[in-house]
Amino acid sequence: MTQKAFSASLGIVQGFICSIEKGRKVPSNTLVIALQNLYEINSQWLESGVGEMYQKSRPVLPSVPVNAIPLYQVAPVSLESTSANVVAEYISLPQFTPGCFAFTYSGDFMSPTIRDGDIVVVKPDTEPVSGEIILIVGQWGESFLRRFRRKGDEVFCSADNSSYSSFKPDPTSKILGTVQAVWRRIKI
Secondary structure, three states, X not given: OOHHHHHHHHOOOHHHHHHHHOOOOOOOHHHHHHHHHHHOEOHHHHHHOOOOOEOOOOOOOOOOOOOOEEEEXXXXXXXXXXXXXXXXXXXXXXXXXXXXXXXXXXXXXXXXXXXXXXXXXXXXXXXXXXXXXXXXXXOOOOEEEEEEEEEOOEEEEEOOOOOOOOEOOOOOOEEEEXXXXXXXXXXX
């Protein structure tokens, strides 16, 4: 298992694991409990190095978790697999529909609902309902999040941040999907 996968399974950043390995950081009690429960690590071995490393047989973890979805570095501009759609990692989150994907949001257009650095989970190819947040590719080929609004036969896109104006999407714009969940990473 890679350091990246290991840290992701514990819900911490890779750099923290590296700092522990180098003796610059000490694992918290919460991290020790997580290691004991997730990986069945013997607490005596963890504290002193004495005894068996594992309490029981070591669990075998797949490299990509079951029901994992790709987490892209940036919002994709198409649903096709392209070199522009760089998968940073695979994540497993509760209650998402298979076929979804996620990306790390950048910007303040959807603030305070979605903040810079939040993980946004998108269900592709869904017909949006007025009020839902969509991932849309605009006329210049850039992808962005906006709130979908329908007034009669007219469609508008609006930012949650009141500093930005609503607009009618260009006829060449394409809705890639609707936002299903937003996850905020909190540094501990």
